Amino acid sequence: METGIDQRLKWQFDEPAPGRELFIDEHFASYQQQARLLVPDTERAAPVFVLGGARSDFTRLNPLLYRLQAAGIGSLTGNLSGHSHASEPGAVAPSLVTNLEEAQRFYAHIAPRCRTLIGHSLGAAITLKLAARLPQVDSIVLICPAVYPDDAHQAPFGPAFTAAISKPYGFLDSNSYAFLKQFQGRVLMVIGEYDGLNSQRFGKGPGTSAGNLWLGGTERYSPIPEEVTQALMSAVPAARLQCLFLTDCDHGIAAHLRSTPAIADQVANAVEMFILDGG
Template identity: 85%
Template sequence: MHLQTESSQRLKWQFDERAPGKELFIDEVFGNYRQQARWLVADVERAAPVFVLGGARSDFTRLNPLLYRLQAAGIGSLTANLSGHSLASEPGAVSPSLATNLDEARRFHAHISSRCRTVIGHSLGAAIALKLAAQLPQLNSIVLICPAVYPDPAHQAPFGPAFTAAIRNPYGFLDCDSYAFLKRFQGRVLMVIGEYDGLNSQRFGKVPGTSVGSLWLAGAERYSPIPEEVTQALMQSVPAARLQCLFLTDCDHGIAAHLRSTPAIADQVANAVEAFILDDA
């Protein structure tokens, strides 16, 4: 593994913010393209580094409000840029899909696989994280942040119209083996969910088994792309003794932006994630 101290892609980052500690970069070659991951190194390590998968339209800086606090608390992280989601990941794979992203994630995770015991998945990245976790028997904890789940056939569909069509069917997200994986997973799961995400679609005049999308609610525009039934199915798949849930008031699907705009809430969420990880350290 060749570690670099600087990133040539820095001007393409969504958020160029100073890390509280050491940051290193890994370039990985995938045939005719490269992707990069950032390793936030803890000065005094209290737990093994976690592997992080960001959401759609995210690069590895989107979750800085959480990951920087974890780094300062002694928990490092490796987060990869994945094809099809950000300027920092271009040019990436031709016609990337969730399956492409999973392959990229698997390659990057291999750099810390001997030690890593926790995977964090954010939104679309949670769907990939669950697929990856099913291949990692050494894992003992999973953190799902406003998690999405997609039908298994959709993982092969290229992002764009084909992917949109593959995830459009009501209740289609139930056709996914990640629920069965969670039922047999022997570790612990922490779900972090915004109050206004995973809303009941029928309450707002939408088709059952679909998402509400954007709407004006409680004095603000809210974005709820996760169907209520996805959240329920995930919770029901994890035995109660191994499940923790953290609900954020006045927050929709945009948890990363919410943490960035409310530092006090970011502190609380980071403390909860830190405690969850250290319980298994």
């Protein structure tokens, strides 16, 4: 189906795709959300399922997803309640649990073929929970991944969620690390040089994030605690883990890919090879 012009006006980036795009309206109890399927002209791999970060709609990762589409790899990305104008009004008092249920409903549309999940930031935390429910998934891409305490997944976005994710070392209270330790598939982590910085080096408390800081005259954003990145990398056996570290990049990787096409090419190529190697 096509999407109306009124809906497109809510998108963060309304720009032409390099191939066909189809739209799915998923109906929930009291609202609906939309997903976009990018269809390549010549398919080289099954479509991947993508979960964006906080304050993202399904266009935020266009610099990556459009390159994958041009390379023959389609993707399905859904708008999740609580994160963008495109997802409004959405669920009442949405939470990570809400987003996980929305994601699983969207994923069902490509479930017979899709074995690869891509999660960005907050979406990576949801991706790990979703992958634990889907035995057919054998490849996971985590982009600037966040992990939150398990008890934070029930907290509605806003003050309650912020409080639940702000406890020092609380992010280690997640069963996602245990899931990764037993996961038999492959994991690609894409991490910015200035994300996951050591909080204590910048005067912050232990077991927290470095947050916003100035380095060499440039403002950087490092909301992911160093321990999260270390714990994720430690949870995946080395033989099944690939890592891509991006220089001059902080947590704002979507904007970085948009402003530096050569880096977007590099990241898309790495993700493309990772997906094709598992095919």
